[in-house]
Amino acid sequence: MPTRKLTVDEIRRAAEHLARDIERLVRRPLRLMEVCGTHTVAIFRSGIRELLPPELELVSGPGCPVCVTPAEYIDQAVRYSRQPDVLIASFGDMLRVPGSFSSLLAEKAAGADVRVVYSPLDAVQLAGEYPGKTVIFLAVGFETTAPAAAAAIVTAERAGLPNFLTLSAPKLVPPALKHLLDGSGTQVDGFLLPGHVCAVTGLEPFGFLAVEYGVPAVVAGFEGLDILQAIRALLENLAAGSPEIGNQYGRVVRAAGNPEACHILEEVYEPVDSRWRGIGDIPVSGLKVRESYRRLDAAAVRPLPAIAGTKAAADGCRCGQVLQGLIRPAQCPLFGRQCTPERPVGACMVSGEGTCAAWYKYGAGRWQQ
Amino acid sequence: MCVAVPAMMVEREDFMATVDIDGVRRQVSLMLLPEARVGDYVLIHAGFAIQTIDEEEALQTLQLFKELEAYADTEADG
Numbered sequence: 001m002p003t004r005k006l007t008v009d010e011i012r013r014a015a016e017h018l019a020r021d022i023e024r025l026v027r028r029p030l031r032l033m034e035v036c037g038t039h040t041v042a043i044f045r046s047g048i049r050e051l052l053p054p055e056l057e058l059v060s061g062p063g064c065p066v067c068v069t070p071a072e073y074i075d076q077a078v079r080y081s082r083q084p085d086v087l088i089a090s091f092g093d094m095l096r097v098p099g100s101f102s103s104l105l106a107e108k109a110a111g112a113d114v115r116v117v118y119s120p121l122d123a124v125q126l127a128g129e130y131p132g133k134t135v136i137f138l139a140v141g142f143e144t145t146a147p148a149a150a151a152a153i154v155t156a157e158r159a160g161l162p163n164f165l166t167l168s169a170p171k172l173v174p175p176a177l178k179h180l181l182d183g184s185g186t187q188v189d190g191f192l193l194p195g196h197v198c199a200v201t202g203l204e205p206f207g208f209l210a211v212e213y214g215v216p217a218v219v220a221g222f223e224g225l226d227i228l229q230a231i232r233a234l235l236e237n238l239a240a241g242s243p244e245i246g247n248q249y250g251r252v253v254r255a256a257g258n259p260e261a262c263h264i265l266e267e268v269y270e271p272v273d274s275r276w277r278g279i280g281d282i283p284v285s286g287l288k289v290r291e292s293y294r295r296l297d298a299a300a301v302r303p304l305p306a307i308a309g310t311k312a313a314a315d316g317c318r319c320g321q322v323l324q325g326l327i328r329p330a331q332c333p334l335f336g337r338q339c340t341p342e343r344p345v346g347a348c349m350v351s352g353e354g355t356c357a358a359w360y361k362y363g364a365g366r367w368q369q
Numbered sequence: 370m371c372v373a374v375p376a377m378m379v380e381r382e383d384f385m386a387t388v389d390i391d392g393v394r395r396q397v398s399l400m401l402l403p404e405a406r407v408g409d410y411v412l413i414h415a416g417f418a419i420q421t422i423d424e425e426e427a428l429q430t431l432q433l434f435k436e437l438e439a440y441a442d443t444e445a446d447g
Contacts, residue, residue: 006434013438038371065370091370091415119416121398141415144371148415151400196371199412199420225434251426252412258420261401353370 011225018228019051025235029055031187032234033180033325035173036194037064037353038222044362046224052231059186059325060358062176063194065141066093066351067323068276073140073169074099079304080136080167081112087130089123090138092116093351096344120152127156127164136298139168144196146170146287147261150268153289153296165298168289171274173197174205175285181213184279186325190234191217192227195249200265202257203245210243218246219253268293277347278320319346322355329359336360373414375422378407388413 006014034040040060043049049058062068078099081088088104095105095114108114113133117123123137139149149166156164173194180186193206198219209217216237220230230248237244247253265287274286289297317339318332329335329348339345341357348356376388376395384399388411395413402418405411410422 006431006438010435010438014434017437017440036371063371093370119398121416141370144373144419145415147401147419148417151398151417155400194371196373196412196414196419199373221430226430229433251423251430252420254420258401260403261419264401351370353372 006225014225015051015228018225018232021232022051022056022228022235023053025232025239026053026056027239029057030189030235030238031057031059031325032190032192032231033059033061033186033188034192034220034227035061035063035177036192036197037067037351037355037358038196039063039192039194039220039227040355040358041353041362042222042224043227044358046227048224048227048231051228056231059188059328060322060355061180061191061325062276062279062323063142063173064323064348064351064353064355065145065171066091066097067319067347067354068171068176068279069094069097069140069169069347070275070277071098071100072275073167074103075101075307076299076304077104077136077138077167078102078107080298080302081107081114085132085134087113087115087126087133087135088138089115089117089126089135091140093353094138094140096350097347098344098350120149121155124152124156124159124161124164127161128159131163134163134165134302137164137166139166139170141170142173142194142197143170143200143265144194146269147200147258147265150264153268153293154264156296157293165296165301166289167298168269168287169274170269170287171276172271172285172287174201174208175282176276176279177206177209179279179282179285180324181209181215184324184326188215188325190215190238192230192234193217193219193245195219195221195226195253198247198249198253198257200258200261202253203247203255204257206245210245214243216243216246219249221249221252276323278317278323280320317346319348319356322346322348329356329363332356371414373412373419375410376413376418378405378409378411378418381405381407386411386418388418
């Protein structure tokens with residue numbers, strides 16, 4: 001931005017002011033869920049929890065794509081990586097996620113061709129550079145990331161690349177929130193909505209939270225002050241007693257989202273029931289490649305024979321309950337003991353934005369609370 | 370995974386743009402944001418511009434925070 005940024009001191013004083021407002025507005029125990037893993041990390045890094053009154057609990061939600069990718073998906077990717085003509089292209093944080101018998105990192109160490117890419121378009125480029133290989137891009141992510149994968153699919157199709165495929169399992173955030181409210185046992189009084197998901201989707205897909213469930217929600221940016229301001233807006237909305245979907249992140253999020261990104265998603269993908277790691281099957285919460293782009297769908301053109309005995313989760317791992325806000329990481333018996341960022345057991349400890357990884361890294365001294 | 374960074378668009382050729390991210394130049398795709406223009410601030414995610422940043426809204430947010438911190442001062446004095 002061409003404008004002067006706030007000084008550290010100005011930020012501190014504005015935060016103090018917002019924190020005082022928040023304290024005034026909290027009249028009873030409240031639980032607010034930050035849906036997005038990037039928010040979880042931002043909340044820790046900016047020290048927001050220390051500013052909040054004890055009656056106000058911030059609980060992390062299922063908003064880390066890596067954490068909710070099921071072991072079966074990793075198993076599929078691992079099995080593809082063992083095929084000699086295959087080059088796996090993936091976002092970096094997927095590599096260490098444990099499947100039920102291996103991880104992509106272990107396969108890479110054993111000689112499989114597994115490459116980390118920053119953009120889905122880099123994977124398309126790899127397909128051009130290695131015509132003798134079949135490049136399989138691991139298309140995971142929420143609505144923020146899925147349009148980029150869709151755009152890569154369209155690009156490869158237009159370029160007529162015969163050796164670019166995706167193993168596609170993007171996920172949708174609104175159905176997961178509906179699932180939480182529908183009886184997972186999670187008590188949530190309000191949601192901080194993921195700013196960059198909403199930059200694509202707009203506000204409409206989240207309207208049901210207020211209309212059908214009476215739970216307010218505010219789209220939040222990712223600076224400490226953004227998050228405090230969004231929390232204050234949520235509390236004001238709760239106090240007013242008329243649940244609404246608010247938008248604190250207007251500089252990026254428009255009510256209608258990004259129509260072009262939504263259009264390309266619609267063109268390439270169709271909604272499908274989807275399995276979330278530790279949570280289970282959630283109706284129409286995922287995307288699959290449409291028939292018209294079937295040629296680029298690894299699951300369709302290179303189906304893997306079924307194998308029996310996939311283990312859903314490591315013994316004792318409680319990622320599923322963490323992801324639904326039912327327990328805090330420290331309530332898992334493995335947390336900080338058998339399960340650490342160096343040797344993760346569950347996916348929530350793998351990704352830098354996983355709830356357990358964030359609590360492990362930033363939550364020292366508060367684990368017992 | 371949903372981290373996105375703001376950048377200024379400095380050049381455009383068809384559906385590719387050069388952006389400046391705090392002094393670092395990168396190529397990004399405009400497939401998801403074809404209306405972006407040189408000089409716009411855009412949000413970059415996974416090699417794509419995914420949204421323009423509304424400068425007026427950004428200034429308003431900044432202004433609001435500045436007012437808050439000024440107000441915090443008067444509260445402290447009072």
